[in-house]
Amino acid sequence: MIGKNWTLQSLIDGKMAVTAFCHKAACNHSKTLNLDALRDRFGPDAPAMQWDLRPKLKCEVCQSKGVGLIYSPDSTKVSGMGQNLYAKTKGGR
Numbered sequence: 034m035i036g037k038n039w040t041l042q043s044l045i046d047g048k049m050a051v052t053a054f055c056h057k058a059a060c061n062h063s064k065t066l067n068l069d070a071l072r073d074r075f076g077p078d079a080p081a082m083q084w085d086l087r088p089k090l091k092c093e094v095c096q097s098k099g100v101g102l103i104y105s106p107d108s109t110k111v112s113g114m115g116q117n118l119y120a121k122t123k124g125g126r
């Protein structure tokens with residue numbers, strides 16, 4: 034995984050979620066990107082590394098170009114045991 038260049042399709046296949054967040058402290062807006070929509074727009078082989086995507090993005094609230102990205106496993110798509118355990122502990126009963 035490390036050292037691999039992500040494309041939009043490989044992010045989807047890898048069940049990754051990409052969250053964009055605004056660097057402006059006063060705004061602090063964040064949003065999970067719709068990778069399916071991006072793939073339809075830019076193509077499955079479009080590079081999807083942070084430095085590839087960032088220039089395409091801007092904050093939809095304050096229009097700032099200072100947008101950062103977080104790559105993480107998509108918890109809605111990954112069926113992990115750890116998740117259930119966590120939910121149980123958090124539920125408190």
Ligand SMILES: [Zn+2]
Pocket residue numbers: 055056057060061062092093094095096097
């Ligand atoms: Zn913003």
